[in-house]
Amino acid sequence: xxxxxxxxxxxxxxxxxxxxxxxxxxxxxxxxxxxxxxxxxxxxxxxxxxxxxxxxxxxxxxxxxxxxxxxxxxxxxxxxxxxxxxxxxxxxxxxxxxxxxxxxxxxxxxxxxxxxxxxxxxxxxxxxxxxxxxxxxxxxxxxxxxxxxxxxxxxxxxxxxxxxxxxxxxxxxxxxxxxxxxxxxxxxxxxxxxxxxxxxxxxxxxxxxxxxxxxxxxxxxxxxxxxxxxxxxxxxxxxxxxxxxxxxxxxxxxxxxxxxxxxxxxxxxxxxxxxxxxxxxxxxxxxxxxxxxxxxxxxxxxxxxxxxxxxxxxxxxxxxxx
Amino acid sequence: xxxxxxxxxxxxxxxxxxxxxxxxxxxxxxxxxxxxxxxxxxxxxxxxxxxxxxxxxxxxxxxxxxxxxxxxxxxxxxxxxxxxxxxxxxxxxxxxxxxxxxxxxxxxxxxxxxxxxxxxxxxxxxxxxxxxxxxxxxxxxxxxxxxxxxxxxxxxxxxxxxxxxxxxxxxxxxxxxxxxxxxxxxxxxxxxxxxxxxxxxxxxxxxxxxxxxxxxxxxxxxxxxxxxxxxxxxxxxxxxxxxxxxxxxxxxxxxxxxxxxxxxxxxxxxxxxxxxxxxxxxxxxxxxxx
Amino acid sequence: xxxxxxxxxxxxxxxxxxxxxxxxxxxxxxxxxxxxxxxxxxxxxxxxxxxxxxxxxxxxxxxxxxxxxxxxxxxxxxxxxxxxxxxxxxxxxxxxxxxxxxxxxxxxxxxxxxxxxxxxxxxxxxxxxxxxxxxxxxxxxxxxxxxxxxxxxxxxxxxxxxxxxxxxxxxxxxxxxxxxxxxxxxxxxxxxxxxxxxxxxxxxxxxxxxxxxxxxxxxxxxxxxxx
Numbered sequence: 001x002x003x004x005x006x007x008x009x010x011x012x013x014x015x016x017x018x019x020x021x022x023x024x025x026x027x028x029x030x031x032x033x034x035x036x037x038x039x040x041x042x043x044x045x046x047x048x049x050x051x052x053x054x055x056x057x058x059x060x061x062x063x064x065x066x067x068x069x070x071x072x073x074x075x076x077x078x079x080x081x082x083x084x085x086x087x088x089x090x091x092x093x094x095x096x097x098x099x100x101x102x103x104x105x106x107x108x109x110x111x112x113x114x115x116x117x118x119x120x121x122x123x124x125x126x127x128x129x130x131x132x133x134x135x136x137x138x139x140x141x142x143x144x145x146x147x148x149x150x151x152x153x154x155x156x157x158x159x160x161x162x163x164x165x166x167x168x169x170x171x172x173x174x175x176x177x178x179x180x181x182x183x184x185x186x187x188x189x190x191x192x193x194x195x196x197x198x199x200x201x202x203x204x205x206x207x208x209x210x211x212x213x214x215x216x217x218x219x220x221x222x223x224x225x226x227x228x229x230x231x232x233x234x235x236x237x238x239x240x241x242x243x244x245x246x247x248x249x250x251x252x253x254x255x256x257x258x259x260x261x262x263x264x265x266x267x268x269x270x271x272x273x274x275x276x277x278x279x280x281x282x283x284x285x286x287x288x289x290x291x292x293x294x295x296x297x298x299x300x301x302x303x304x305x306x307x308x309x310x311x312x313x314x315x316x317x318x319x320x321x322x
Numbered sequence: 323x324x325x326x327x328x329x330x331x332x333x334x335x336x337x338x339x340x341x342x343x344x345x346x347x348x349x350x351x352x353x354x355x356x357x358x359x360x361x362x363x364x365x366x367x368x369x370x371x372x373x374x375x376x377x378x379x380x381x382x383x384x385x386x387x388x389x390x391x392x393x394x395x396x397x398x399x400x401x402x403x404x405x406x407x408x409x410x411x412x413x414x415x416x417x418x419x420x421x422x423x424x425x426x427x428x429x430x431x432x433x434x435x436x437x438x439x440x441x442x443x444x445x446x447x448x449x450x451x452x453x454x455x456x457x458x459x460x461x462x463x464x465x466x467x468x469x470x471x472x473x474x475x476x477x478x479x480x481x482x483x484x485x486x487x488x489x490x491x492x493x494x495x496x497x498x499x500x501x502x503x504x505x506x507x508x509x510x511x512x513x514x515x516x517x518x519x520x521x522x523x524x525x526x527x528x529x530x531x532x533x534x535x536x537x538x539x540x541x542x543x544x545x546x547x548x549x550x551x552x553x554x555x556x557x558x559x560x561x562x563x564x565x566x567x568x569x570x571x572x573x574x575x576x577x578x579x580x581x582x583x584x585x586x587x588x589x590x591x592x593x594x595x596x597x598x599x600x601x602x603x604x605x606x607x608x609x610x611x612x
Numbered sequence: 613x614x615x616x617x618x619x620x621x622x623x624x625x626x627x628x629x630x631x632x633x634x635x636x637x638x639x640x641x642x643x644x645x646x647x648x649x650x651x652x653x654x655x656x657x658x659x660x661x662x663x664x665x666x667x668x669x670x671x672x673x674x675x676x677x678x679x680x681x682x683x684x685x686x687x688x689x690x691x692x693x694x695x696x697x698x699x700x701x702x703x704x705x706x707x708x709x710x711x712x713x714x715x716x717x718x719x720x721x722x723x724x725x726x727x728x729x730x731x732x733x734x735x736x737x738x739x740x741x742x743x744x745x746x747x748x749x750x751x752x753x754x755x756x757x758x759x760x761x762x763x764x765x766x767x768x769x770x771x772x773x774x775x776x777x778x779x780x781x782x783x784x785x786x787x788x789x790x791x792x793x794x795x796x797x798x799x800x801x802x803x804x805x806x807x808x809x810x811x812x813x814x815x816x817x818x819x820x821x822x823x824x825x826x827x828x829x830x831x832x833x834x835x836x837x838x839x
Contacts, residue, residue: 050416054416056416056419056420056423058423102592102593102596102597103596105596105597105600106552106595106596106600107600108552108556109357109419110552110592110596112357112359112419113545113548113549113552113592114589114592114593114596116544116545116548117545117549117588117589117592118589120541120542120545120585120588120589121582121585121586121588121589123585124581124582124585124586125582128580128581128582129582176727178731179726179727179728179729179731180713180717180726180727180729180731180732180733181726181727183706183710183713183714183717184714184717184718184726186703186705186706186710186714187703187706187714189705190703190704190705190706191701191702191703191704193665193697193701194697194701194702194703195703195714196664196665196684196685196686196689197663197665197685197686197689197694197695197697197701198686198689198694198714198715198716198718198771198774198775199686199689199690199718199719199775200686200714200718201684201686201718202686204723238541239427242423242426242427245420245423246420246423246424246427249420253416278435279431279435281427281431282428282431282432282435284427285424285425285427285428285431286424286428288420288421288424289406289410289421289424289425289428292409292410292413292417292418292420292421292424293406293409293410293412293421294409296410296413296414296416296417
């Protein structure tokens with residue numbers, strides 16, 4: 001079986017599992033699965049920024065938070081749910097663009113620190129500006145969306161709604177990677193000097209990747225607010241930003257399915273390892289350091305190498321296809 | 323008038339400490355293009371090692387500083403370079419950056435798991451206050467300023483006047499040229515890592531009495547280090563200027579503005595630098611991206 | 613008729629050294645100008661200044677009368693300039709075909725059309741033609757990093773032509789390639805010059821390659837034009 005077929009088969013099986021598995025889960029389990037789905041959206045966004053444009057953002061958690069708070073603020077005031085989407089996506093894209101624009105003016109590494117400072121400031125607004133965000137008490141009674149009169153409030157319905165969102169986002173990003181934009185990013189990564197010389201505006205493409213990545217973080221935040229039906233500042237700390245970054249890397253930076261796998265390790269795995277809850281982040285960080293030292297292509301890279309070894313037992317070691 | 327003097331001393335003390343951390347960070351960048359995202363945690367950790375030496379080994383504070391700095395230099399200097407940096411940088415700059423980010427998280431969670439989530443008090447090098455011109459000034463602040471100035475002066479003298487120091491400087495200015503000149507660049511880089519660990523340890527001991535020992539100190543300290551270093555232009559003199567300026571502005575903001583607005587300072591500084599002076603306060607021209 | 617490219621008093625200083633020192637020249641459409649000189653005489657830096665890899669310290673560059681001094685390289689490229697680099701600069705991870713399409717895609721359509729339009733940006737046929745023209749048939753799907761040195765040089769040059777440029781700067785195109793490929797390359801360049809009226813500026817250390825090709829020659833020594 002050739003590696004491409006193996007990949008499609010895995011994806012197909014994965015899709016079936018995602019559709020069928022809710023029926024065997026408890027309410028808690030379904031909650032975790034829904035959380036995984038929207039976390040993957042945030043990770044897909046960050047994968048655009050990191051994997052396509054090679055930029056490190058330490059602010060994705062802040063964009064998720066901005067999306068969540070915007071949603072809470074407008075839907076509790078009676079605005080329709082789609083408005084929250086548009087607002088969150090647009091606001092986060094604009095902010096991402098602004099940060100990226102500043103960062104690209106400086107030759108030295110800058111975006112990581114700028115997004116770090118941005119995240120710190122946004123967190124303080126969430127926590128301190130009670131008149132706007134409710135401070136430490138947050139905002140309550142965030143409604144879940146309804147589609148054409150049909151309520152999506154039930155756990156099953158909402159899960160499939162989030163899954164649908166994930167599929168749309170993943171499909172859009174898949175399309176982007178196949179398009180000339182995807183080629184532009186590949187060229188930008190491979191040889192930025194040559195890319196500029198053939199007319200490729202590396203700055204513009206990088207800005208698009210940063211903006212879109214931030215926007216998808218906002219979209220994830222919209223779903224997050226609707227899932228918990230309550231927003232408070234605590235989750236949107238630096239730890240969330242770092243966690244999202246590390247899960248993109250762990251899954252496999254720049255790989256299409258990387259974020260799915262990375263989010264699973266970050267969100268689903270800890271539930272199974274409840275006993276080690278307090279030490280999970282420590283072990284997670286250690287795993288990433290080891291990955292960076294020995295297998296920087298992440299889990300997908302490891303899986304591919306295994307697959308190649310299994311499907312071509314006697315051949316000369318071939319390069320694993322991307 | 324009293325307020326101003328107190329603010330001045332406090333700002334200078336904080337700024338001097340930020341400068342120490344920023345100098346180490348800059349040295350790592352200049353010699354080996356290493357961006358140490360865990361620098362904040364490097365300033366958080368040594369204080370806990372000192373506390374450990376005091377509580378577990380029963381050492382008095384001043385004696386406990388010795389194992390604190392020694393352990394820091396060994397783990398955050400030597401081990402960091404040999405184990406983490408060497409391994410990850412083989413695969414490129416991005417894996418190295420991610421590895422240091424992960425290391426920061428590792429150190430933070432590690433300290434929380436071992437020492438708990440509560441902040442602990444940390445003894446100052448000297449307690450009490452003195453009266454200067456009728457104004458009460460904490461002795462610790464004065465010692466912090468003195469210690470930082472002494473460290474920077476010593477470092478400067480080392481870098482300028484000793485052959486080893488000059489080799490390190492050459493490596494920092496241009497590693498490729500240094501190699502051609504026969505300087506053992508790899509060894510110079512290792513020394514840079516050791517120097518960084520020592521500076522971070524010193525900063526830790528000076529700042530933790532004020533901040534109290536908490537596992538999450540690294541977040542804010544790291545941010546301040548990065549802002550100081552970047553605002554300065556990622557060179558050694560700039561790190562000092564950046565640190566001191568940031569220290570002043572931070573203390574002013576803490577005194578007169580709400581917590582939120584104090585927190586916007588790093589962002590404002592970074593944006594302002596990017597828009598109006600991309601090469602940094604003390605950077606050279608040609609730093610703006612085309 | 614005004615010159616296609618006019619360079620006036622171009623200077624590039626690095627600290628106290630002048631890599632390029634007051635260079636001035638003009639090229640008419642259809643000309644092939646050879647720039648020769650010893651190593652380190654500033655030839656590549658001259659290209660960098662014209663194309664935008666580096667901002668010149670002084671002087672002016674005009675393309676068809678329009679000032680392009682200090683423009684970013686991608687802007688210069690979109691105005692009809694193309695170049696190759698001394699060590700063949702390719703997108704090593706991408707296939708030959710992908711390299712060629714990448715080299716041409718930014719000149720077709722808009723940013724938006726590149727997102728929603730055809731994945732090959734309508735350049736599949738052009739890329740195939742180019743592959744044949746430069747005798748890279750059969751290597752279209754090979755990773756550029758896996759090509760032989762000569763093939764890489766050919767690909768480098770092919771990429772420069774994907775966008776149908778008005779003026780091409782070739783930086784030592786024949787360096788390190790064998791005799792047969794060198795002759796083939798000379799013939800191809802002559803063909804493009806004749807068919808499309810493309811204008812070239814060619815840097816070569818050895819005058820032999822350009823002797824039969826060039827219509828004019830510029831000699832650069834220590835950043836200054838001596839002939």
